[in-house]
Amino acid sequence: MSTGAEGGPAAVGTGAEADAALAKLVLDLSPNGVLVTDASGRIRGCNPALGRMVPLVPDPLGRTPLDALPLPAVAEALDPRREGECELPLHIGTRDLLVRVVPFGVGGGRLCIFQDVSRLRQAERYRQEFVANVSHELRTPATAIAGFAETLLQDPALLAPEAVGMVETILRNGRRLTALFDDLLHLARLDAMDTPPPLTELQLLPIVEELIDKHGPQAAERKIQLERSVSPGLWVRGHADALHHLLGNLVSNAIKYSDAGGLVLIRARPRHNGVIIEIVDNGVGIDPIHHERIFERFYRVDKGRARSAGGTGLGLAIVKHLAKAMKAKVEVRSRPERGSTFRVWIAGGDAPPT
Ligand SMILES: Nc1ncnc2c1ncn2[C@@H]1O[C@H](COP(=O)(O)OP(=O)(O)OP(=O)(O)O)[C@@H](O)[C@H]1O
Ligand SMILES: [Mg+2]
Numbered sequence: 001m002s003t004g005a006e007g008g009p010a011a012v013g014t015g016a017e018a019d020a021a022l023a024k025l026v027l028d029l030s031p032n033g034v035l036v037t038d039a040s041g042r043i044r045g046c047n048p049a050l051g052r053m054v055p056l057v058p059d060p061l062g063r064t065p066l067d068a069l070p071l072p073a074v075a076e077a078l079d080p081r082r083e084g085e086c087e088l089p090l091h092i093g094t095r096d097l098l099v100r101v102v103p104f105g106v107g108g109g110r111l112c113i114f115q116d117v118s119r120l121r122q123a124e125r126y127r128q129e130f131v132a133n134v135s136h137e138l139r140t141p142a143t144a145i146a147g148f149a150e151t152l153l154q155d156p157a158l159l160a161p162e163a164v165g166m167v168e169t170i171l172r173n174g175r176r177l178t179a180l181f182d183d184l185l186h187l188a189r190l191d192a193m194d195t196p197p198p199l200t201e202l203q204l205l206p207i208v209e210e211l212i213d214k215h216g217p218q219a220a221e222r223k224i225q226l227e228r229s230v231s232p233g234l235w236v237r238g239h240a241d242a243l244h245h246l247l248g249n250l251v252s253n254a255i256k257y258s259d260a261g262g263l264v265l266i267r268a269r270p271r272h273n274g275v276i277i278e279i280v281d282n283g284v285g286i287d288p289i290h291h292e293r294i295f296e297r298f299y300r301v302d303k304g305r306a307r308s309a310g311g312t313g314l315g316l317a318i319v320k321h322l323a324k325a326m327k328a329k330v331e332v333r334s335r336p337e338r339g340s341t342f343r344v345w346i347a348g349g350d351a352p353p354t
Contacts, residue, residue: 033114039107080108132188139181146174183314197239223260229267236348250279258283275348282339
């Protein structure tokens with residue numbers, strides 16, 4: 001470990017001294033910045049890469065992280081009273097850094113590794129832009145296809161009877177494409193969002209009632225009962241559109257993956273400093289082996305059923321993003337043929353917010 005000066009390759013033999021020389025050589029040549037603090041929270045060592053990544057004083061050893069680096073978030077993460085590991089994204093100049101802090105040695109020492117992830121982030125940004133641009137460009141013709149198919153079906157004089165079935169297929173697929181591009185655009189916007197949406201206190205009951213109105217026809221068409229159990233005083237801290245979209249995706253899934261005669265219930269109750277909102281169905285259910293993966297983009301459990309139900313596999317990926325943006329959490333409990341419960345934990349309560 002050096003004090004931040006460039007170290008050249010050294011001869012390495014065997015024994016304790018050689019081990020120390022090898023450790024120093026590895027650290028000196030590491031492309032990642034490394035910083036070690038002791039139990040008193042002072043800097044015990046760092047390597048040359050650190051000085052190239054962050055503004056570091058020339059003599060950091062023995063100082064506190066706050067004295068040595070103008071990075072209060074890192075200093076806070078290195079506080080010996082803090083427990084466990086953490087990860088911090090940092091943006092310094094033109095660089096994107098990922099900082100990992102792990103306990104090191106006894107009594108509160110910390111090892112802090114700074115990794116330059118600028119190229120990775122750049123590649124992610126290119127991918128997001130590409131998806132957003134392609135979806136935007138393709139959405140326009142898909143809307144036109146669906147729109148003209150709808151017009152043709154509305155006027156029997158325009159269509160020979162034997163063409164009706166074909167135009168209905170065009171309309172169904174045109175709508176599916178439009179919905180897919182809308183979801184892709186929505187995800188791309190969420191990915192690109194630098195700052196989270198502003199969160200405000202929202203009364204939950206009107207949002208749930210709106211959801212029931214909106215999804216009532218879908219439920220009625222599938223002969224599914226849609227009910228709610230939400231007390232009038234409940235409020236949550238969220239973003240109205242985001243919450244509506246999140247819950248709407250869960251309700252739509254609950255209806256889609258239930259059979260005729262099923263029941264879908266939207267219920268909510270206060271819990272600690274928050275509110276639990278649950279969307280419960282008694283539909284087809286999901287084997288636990290799929291529980292983690294259903295939140296991935298394009299992942300569907302039963303592709304045949306999902307396709308016939310009109311799904312593309314983006315709904316729950318959007319739900320996950322929206323929950324994160326509102327500092328909420330989504331969990332699933334489900335067993336095949338025993339129905340599913342999607343649970344949303346969000347800040348809120350049943351007493352008026354202070
Ligand atoms: N309530 C549910 N009951 C049973 N399976 C579900 C339920 N919700 C989601 N799933 C399963 O998880 C998969 C992913 O859901 P997701 O909402 O992401 O996609 P989708 O509904 O297939 O398509 P999209 O929402 O994009 O129209 C679904 O295909 C389905 O297999
Ligand atoms: Mg869905």
